[in-house]
Amino acid sequence: MTVSRAFKRDSSVSRETRDAVLRASEDLGYVFDSTAASLRSQRTDFVAVTIPSLNNANFADTVRALSEGLSARGLQILLGYTNYDIHEEERLIEQLLRRRPEAIVVTGGKHTDRARQLLRNAGIPVIETWDWPDEPLGHVVGFSNAQSVREMVDHFVTAGYRRIAFIGGDDDRDTRGVERRAGFIAAMKAHGLDASRLIAAGAPPISMREGADAMGRLLDSAPDTEAVICVSDLPAFGALSECQRRSIRVPDQMAIGGFGDYEIGAVCVPSLTTINAFAYDIGRKAAELILAIRDGKPNVDAPARIVIHPELILRQSSR
Amino acid sequence: MTVSRAFKRDSSVSRETRDAVLRASEDLGYVFDSTAASLRSQRTDFVAVTIPSLNNANFADTVRALSEGLSARGLQILLGYTNYDIHEEERLIEQLLRRRPEAIVVTGGKHTDRARQLLRNAGIPVIETWDWPDEPLGHVVGFSNAQSVREMVDHFVTAGYRRIAFIGGDDDRDTRGVERRAGFIAAMKAHGLDASRLIAAGAPPISMREGADAMGRLLDSAPDTEAVICVSDLPAFGALSECQRRSIRVPDQMAIGGFGDYEIGAVCVPSLTTINAFAYDIGRKAAELILAIRDGKPNVDAPARIVIHPELILRQSSR
DNA sequence: ATGAAAGCGCTAACAG
C-alpha cells in the first residue's frame, strides 16, 4: 500500500518514504502496471477517439487538441481510424469500448444502428464532432457542413459567378463530404442556378491528385465553368495546379473555393478561398467538456450542444 | 468459462451454445472487458508507437501501415506524440510502458539515458525507425538521413549547381532534421564548396509558411544562390511559393529540393525534386517484424537491421 | 463440451 500511495503522490506518504520507494523502483526496474490499477479502480484513464483518417491535417489538429487537453490530466487517447466507413466504425467502436474508455469522441453524426446502440449503452459520455446530427447520441461539438458550403455559394453568387461546379467524392462514405455537396446543390437551386456540374473525383478522402484530375475533366466537359467549389483544400489545390498547367488564370478565368483552411491554401500562389472549420477548437472544446463532466461540474447533466461557426476566408483564388 | 470461450471462438464450445451466449450478451448489453482479460492473461494486445507529430503526412503514413498490419491480428496501437522533444519522449515512453504493450515502435534513434534504460528493461521488442542509430536499442527499420541528403547534394553538384543553401530548423530538437543538415554540410565540404548558406526557418516541424519566410531571407541576403535544399517538402513548397510571389523562375533562376515525397511535391507546378523515404514501407516492415517475433519465427532472435533505401526523385524544380 | 478453483497486480475500505 505504501508503494501504491507513493506512486500516486498521496500526501499521506512521507517525503522520505516516497523518495525511498521511487529510488528502489528505479533500481529494480519496476514499472507500475496500469492494467491492474484500471481493473481494480474501474478507471482506465483512456478516452477513445475515432477519426476517418490519420492522414488528414484537419482531423490531426482535432486529435492534437484533444491530446493536449487530456494528457494534462493524465488521460490517454485510444485512437482508431474508420477509413470513412461506418461499418468499420462499428467494429472499431466495439473494440474500443472493450478497453473501457471513460469517454468516447467520434467524428461525424452518422453511425450504424448497432454502433448507436453500443454507444448509448456504454454508460460513458459520447461526443459527436465535425457534424450537426439530427438526433445526437449525447454531446455535440460541431457545425453543419451543408450550411457552411451554402455560405460560400452565396458569396460566389454575390460576387457574380453563375456557372459553378462542385468537386467531391464519388460515393457516400464520407458523410461530411455528402453534406457539403448537398449544401452546394441546395444553395444553387435557391439561387435558381444549375446545380448539375458535379464532378466525382474518387473515393474519399479526395487527394490533390484527384482534384487535379477532376479539374481536367471539368475543363474538358464544361469549359464555360466560371468557378468551382471543392470538398476540401486538398483537391482545391490540385484543381489550382491543373489550371496552372493549362495556363488558365485563377481567379480571372476560373475561381476556386476549398474547405478546411489547410496550410497550403494560405501559402500557395494564388492563395485559396476556403472555410475554416476550427479543427483545433473542436478538439479543445471536446477535451474541456470531458474534463468538466469528469469533475462533475453542476451544469453538465444536459447533453452539451457546442456549436462551431466556420468562417469563410476570402483569398486570391476568387474575387 | 463457457462465455469466455464463446467470446474467443474456442472450438470446444458448440455452435448452438456459442450463438446463445452471443445473443444473450447482445440482449444484456454485455461488453467484454479487455482490461481484466489483459491482467489475467498478461497479454494486452497493445503495441506502443511514438511519433514526433501527428500533423505530418510521413509519420501518419508509417502509423497507418503499422495500424493496418497489426489490426489484422487484433493488435491495437497506443499512440503518443513527442513534439520533437526527447524529454517529452521519455515521459511518454514511461506512460506507455505502464500499459504493458507487447512491443514498442519509436521514431528516431536518439533518446535520453533514462528512456534508453526504460526501453531496454521493458522486456519487449523495441523498434527504432526513421533513423540509423549507432547503438540501436533493439531492432531497426530505417535509413541514414545524412546519407540521403548527401546524395541529393551530389546530384545537384553534378547538375552544375555550386552556390547551394539549406533551409532547416533553428534548434536541435528534430534529430532527423539535424542529420539532414549535417549530411548537407558534409557533402558540400566534400565537393570543396561553401556550406555556410544555412537558413534557420524556425522550431521543428518547419511549416510551408516558415519555408516561404526562410526563402525570402535567403533571397534578400544571398541573391546569388542557385539552389536550395529543404529539410522537408513542406518548407520546399513554401520556398517555391515565395519564388512565385517574387517572379523568380524555378528551376532556371533557383532550383529547389525537398525531402519526404509528400503529395504536394508531385502535384504542384513546377513539381518538386525530393527524396522518397518510403514512410509507408517503414511502418509495414515494422508491423511484419512484430508479428514475426510474436509468432516465434526461428530467425528473429538477433535484432533485425532492416534498411530502407530512400530514393532521389528528380522533378521540375531542378534540372 | 463444460465447470470449479485460483490468481493476475493493483486499490477501496477500514484499522490502527
Add this chain to the structure above:
DNA sequence: CTGTTAGCGCTTTCAT
C-alpha cells in the same frame, strides 16, 4: 503515516 483484507473480471489449469 502505514498496513491488512478483499476483490476488480477475466483466464489458466485441472477435473469431469
